[in-house]
Amino acid sequence: MAALETPRETATSTSMNNWSGLGLMGAAMRGIGGSVVRRVHCEHVDYSSQATRGSIQRANPDLLRSIFEQYASEEERGVKMMTSDDFIRKYLGLYPEPNYNRETVRLLASAADTTKDGLISFEEFVAFEAILCSPDALYLTAFEMFDNNASESITCDEFEKIIRHTQPVMEMDFDFNSDFIKRYFGADKKRQIRYHDFCQLLHDFYEEQGVQAFQRYDKEKNGYISSVDFQHIMMTVKSHLLSSFVKNNLIAVSGGTASHKVSFPYYAAFNGLLSKMELMKRVYLTQARGNLQLELSKEDFLHATQSYAQITPYEVEILFHLADLAHPGSKVVTFRDLERFDAERLKRISYIMRLTNLKAVQSKEERSAFTA
Numbered sequence: 318m319a320a321l322e323t324p325r326e327t328a329t330s331t332s333m334n335n336w337s338g339l340g341l342m343g344a345a346m347r348g349i350g351g352s353v354v355r356r357v358h359c360e361h362v363d364y365s366s367q368a369t370r371g372s373i374q375r376a377n378p379d380l381l382r383s384i385f386e387q388y389a390s391e392e393e394r395g396v397k398m399m400t401s402d403d404f405i406r407k408y409l410g411l412y413p414e415p416n417y418n419r420e421t422v423r424l425l426a427s428a429a430d431t432t433k434d435g436l437i438s439f440e441e442f443v444a445f446e447a448i449l450c451s452p453d454a455l456y457l458t459a460f461e462m463f464d465n466n467a468s469e470s471i472t473c474d475e476f477e478k479i480i481r482h483t484q485p486v487m488e489m490d491f492d493f494n495s496d497f498i499k500r501y502f503g504a505d506k507k508r509q510i511r512y513h514d515f516c517q518l519l520h521d522f523y524e525e526q527g528v529q530a531f532q533r534y535d536k537e538k539n540g541y542i543s544s545v546d547f548q549h550i551m552m553t554v555k556s557h558l559l560s561s562f563v564k565n566n567l568i569a570v571s572g573g574t575a576s577h578k579v580s581f582p583y584y585a586a587f588n589g590l591l592s593k594m595e596l597m598k599r600v601y602l603t604q605a606r607g608n609l610q611l612e613l614s615k616e617d618f619l620h621a622t623q624s625y626a627q628i629t630p631y632e633v634e635i636l637f638h639l640a641d642l643a644h645p646g647s648k649v650v651t652f653r654d655l656e657r658f659d660a661e662r663l664k665r666i667s668y669i670m671r672l673t674n675l676k677a678v679q680s681k682e683e684r685s686a687f688t689a
């Protein structure tokens with residue numbers, strides 16, 4: 318029996334372009350997904366085909382009951398309830414350190430606490446398991462977290478409160494009076510937004526945050542920032558898109574010297590490339606026809622992108638620049654390069670796939686204690 322690992326091909330073959338907009342939830346989800354990996358063990362289920370099809374079977378209710386009772390420490394009128402601490406720290410195993418951030422734990426738990434009374438009932442626990450089985454689990458979970466008063470809609474205040482709880486935004490000081498926010502919530506910021514609007518907001522928010530960060534560092538308002546500022550922005554608001562290789566080469570790829578300037582089109586293309594890495598892989602794979610050792614020249618790669626209008630020549634240019642930093646002089650891109658530039662994100666996607674496969678199942682040791 319091996320701990321569940323989503324096969325690499327699964328993550329690669331699944332189109333995840335939209336997930337880049339969810340970097341905001343990345344840390345939280347990575348946390349949940351990561352801990353789940355440690356808890357969930359795969360014995361009978363073909364997770365690769367499940368993940369690809371997107372249909373996930375519900376867990377056995379008796380099993381859920383056993384898990385719930387084990388972790389629920391509160392009792393209200395004779396009914397067992399889980400606290401935020403029970404759910405996030407004891408059950409999911411997140412934030413085990415004694416000096417954990419209580420607000421973060423409360424926020425994460427509120428994804429399951431639909432009545433927002435601070436306690437998770439068995440019915441809420443079962444309902445949360447159902448959410449995790451749905452194809453849009455990540456957005457649904459995020460919506461529950463943002464919807465602070467269980468009104469099925471989100472106010473600007475609710476949105477701002479959670480966003481401000483994330484480190485990069487605090488550092489970059491996102492403008493909640495910007496036209497972007499007013500387009501979604503109205504000029505007086507009184508409009509409430511419902512689930513589908515929220516999904517679009519969360520997706521677009523991340524783009525906007527990147528634009529605002531650039532504008533903040535473009536002090537002379539001439540469309541340029543320094544390489545050092547570029548590095549700083551990428552490491553804070555865009556860090557979820559960076560593999561360790563890209564992290565280590567941010568200065569080099571943006572001109573090579575600390576005084577070098579980065580233009581807005583370059584910045585946009587760089588982020589576009591990183592968020593489209595799945596698509597880049599698809600382009601490569603259509604050319605490779607199974608030969609993952611194939612070395613593609615820039616001309617061949619550009620030619621192959623003709624049918625993908627989303628990919629710009631500037632993005633391809635930067636892709637080959639990154640490849641040149643990995644193996645100077647060869648002027649080709651390999652599949653290994655694409656993985657090198659996308660490694661962390663792939664793991665993140667795998668976590669999401671794992672998260673949707675969670676099903677609140679426990680480890681074999683625990684299972685054998687509860688089921689015959």
Ligand SMILES: [Ca+2]
Nearest residue numbers: 430432434436
């Ligand atoms: Ca509740």
